[in-house]
Amino acid sequence: MKQLRTVRGVQDILPAQYKYFKAVVDTASLWAERYGFKAMSLPIIEKEEVFKRPLGETSDIISKEMFTLENRDKGEKIILRPEATASIARSFLQHGLQHNLPQKLYYWGPMFRYERPQKGRLRQFNQFGVEFLGVDDPYQDVEIISLGYNLLKALGLENDVELHINTLGDTASRSAFREALVTYFQSVKSGLSEDSLKRLEVNPLRILDSKNEGDQKLCQQAPKFDAYLSKTSKMHFDRVCNGLKILGIKYIHKSNLVRGLDYYCHTVFEFSTKKLGSQGAVLAGGRYDGLTSYMGGQPVEAFGWAAGIERLMMLLEENKTFNLKKERCIGVIPLDENAEIPCWKIAQKLRQEGFSVDILWKGTMGKRLKKLDKANVDIAILMGEDEQSVNKVMIKFLKESRQELASIDTLAAFLKI
RNA sequence: GCGGGCGUAGCUCAGGUGGUUAGAGCACCAGAUUGUGGCUCUGGGGGCCGUGGGUUCAAGUCCCAUCGUUCGCCCCA
CATH class of the missing domain: 3.30.930.10 (Bira Bifunctional Protein; Domain 2)
Structure with a gap:
């Protein structure tokens, strides 16, 4: 096909x-x-x-x-x-x-x-x-x-x-000028380009900005609008x-x-x-x-x-000198099945707090971090067994190559700083 | 509507005068790397060579048409 x-x-x-x-x-x-x-x-x-x-x-x-x-x-x-x-x-x-x-x-x-x-x-x-x-x-x-x-x-x-x-x-000035132009160009008609002959019928003012050299020469002698204004x-x-x-x-x-x-x-x-x-x-x-x-x-x-x-x-x-506004965005990565629902809830909460949040459900951690890196995402939130056991998440600041544990309850406030 | 250039991988492009299974870089996927992205290395998938016709033993390559795009004209934002 x-x-x-x-x-x-x-x-x-x-x-x-x-x-x-x-x-x-x-x-x-x-x-x-x-x-x-x-x-x-x-x-x-x-x-x-x-x-x-x-x-x-x-x-x-x-x-x-x-x-x-x-x-x-x-x-x-x-x-x-x-x-x-x-x-x-x-x-x-x-x-x-x-x-x-x-x-x-x-x-x-x-x-x-x-x-x-x-x-x-x-x-x-x-x-x-x-x-x-x-x-x-x-x-x-x-x-x-x-x-x-x-x-x-x-x-x-x-x-x-x-x-x-x-x-x-x-209107009056323009039609007087137009008439004068038509009279003038009619008198030198043989010197006009093919395009300008059409313009003479349709829109004589247009002859004035013709790119044709012959036309331009004729334009120098043409009536000036100033005289008709x-x-x-x-x-x-x-x-x-x-x-x-x-x-x-x-x-x-x-x-x-x-x-x-x-x-x-x-x-x-x-x-x-x-x-x-x-x-x-x-x-x-x-x-x-x-x-x-x-x-x-x-x-x-x-x-x-x-x-x-x-x-x-x-x-x-x-x-390229114009700076496009970019929202700070976040990627959430549940590291095992048990973390999926808590992560989903975290994402939902952060969106309600005004953050742009994407959830990456599948893949190895490395793959998912790589995806976020490519997408120019600022922050990754990771949750695995270790974090869950202490009711926290790992916040990874991708641009700064640093990470720290944060409590789930105060996450939004923590990220807003 | 008129005249010229160009169409090869997702992208940018190589492929003298026709001659094996069509290449590179980037991108993509996988592995090196079983809880850590960028860097590096290794491997892999990808192509009706825009489409249709013609010439030829043989066409990505030559010819014609067509579609798309681009440059100029026209016009316009």
């Missing part, structure tokens, strides 16, 4: 890696809560419409990366969510959260995109995200970016990433930059930073790394004031970001 394996582009995360995954989620949750965000959970399946308009029909995610399902009884189309910001907006409207602004929400969970797999790019991957709804002050943009910064710093990754920011302006857009962005300076967060203004999703406006940013090949973005987001109105609700100003948990996990694994 053929060996069963995971489907393309998805992965198991075994305990050896999961500890890093958990470190990312725990650290991110901790920091989100320090900023006043509240956790919530969203479904993995949604109606297609939740994403279609907000992300844009022509976006890659909608046009070619959706996992679709059929809802059997109604024949309606269901999709596996490709991201969660639109889900948040849907949930926000569904439950009337706009009546209690602002809302600070965070979530994490799997997302699905039908892409060509690569290192750091999976078809099922996990994102951790925060969304701040009901705020228009540019300093709040900075506040949320600083949460991302603090998270990366807490993970010991601040030297692995760069912060890139840009503004997409308001409205006064308020400019002020917004200046204030964001100023806020970052106030908090001492280094950034690079990349005027060609564009997001592929329609719902973004004004500030967009990404923390990106060079250590993951072409999958550089580890934590990215921006402002999306119009998102709720795409769904038929009142417009609500909002700012948020999402981080790729697996990408951060990979950086963490490589970096």
Whole structure:
């Protein structure tokens, strides 16, 4: 029989890696809560419409990366969510959260995109995200970016990433600029690369960050966004930059930073790394004031970001400067049959006292100690005939190569020191 | 979706121009060690050489396809 394996582009995360995954989620949750965000959970399946308009029909995610399902009884189309910001907006409207602004929400969970797999790019991957709804002050943009910064710093990754920011302006500025770009690039169309010809149709702003040399040359002569930015857009962005300076967060203004999703406006940013090949973005987001109105609700100003948990996990694994929390754990070894039940009771009691305890029922003492040593366990508790006769156990401190007898009744107190 | 590299033991990898029973290190198991782990030594188990087809007297090795992975493009977390 053929060996069963995971489907393309998805992965198991075994305990050896999961500890890093958990470190990312725990650290991110901790920091989100320090900023006043509240956790919530969203479904993995949604109606297609939740994403279609907000992300844009022509976006890659909608046009070619959706996992679709059929809802059997109604024949309606269901999709596996490709991201969660639109889900948040849907949930926000569904439950009337706009009546209690602002809302600070965070979530994490799997997302699905039908892409060509690569290192750091999976078809099922996990994102951790925060969304701040009901705020228009540019300093709040900075506040949320600083949460991302603090998270990366807490993970010991601040030297692995760069912060890139840009503004997409308001709708009017952006469409004026877009028009100017289209006019310009139409006039030099013959010099554009094949990819950029497509971009000209789908997302002309994208031509600006083309890696093609010919495109880049043409871009030098292209209209500049600055000339089309409205006064308020400019002020917004200046204030964001100023806020970052106030908090001492280094950034690079990349005027060609564009997001592929329609719902973004004004500030967009990404923390990106060079250590993951072409999958550089580890934590990215921006402002999306119009998102709720795409769904038929009142417009609500909002700012948020999402981080790729697996990408951060990979950086963490490589970096090694991050200290994983390790609980002190104990292994209990009954040396003969008579010791089994007393040992079991001891283990139960210690667990109730808050210790992590494993019982090793079988094997020679040497084998069992060896197992504990390999598992990096701190303390072994041994009980054989000798100990039982005096109502004690042997406590072995594996890291310190010493052991001493301890009374069973006062064991928990003894170990807590 | 497009172009390139790579798939040999659980892991990391050797296996010139095709030629006996496919190797190493680490890991695993057992013993040296019948109440004491780490160190050392000795032995052992493990392989449809990713899969399918083809060329050949003969394929881990060459060819084709396919799947997976990886790098770049695209895109993105």
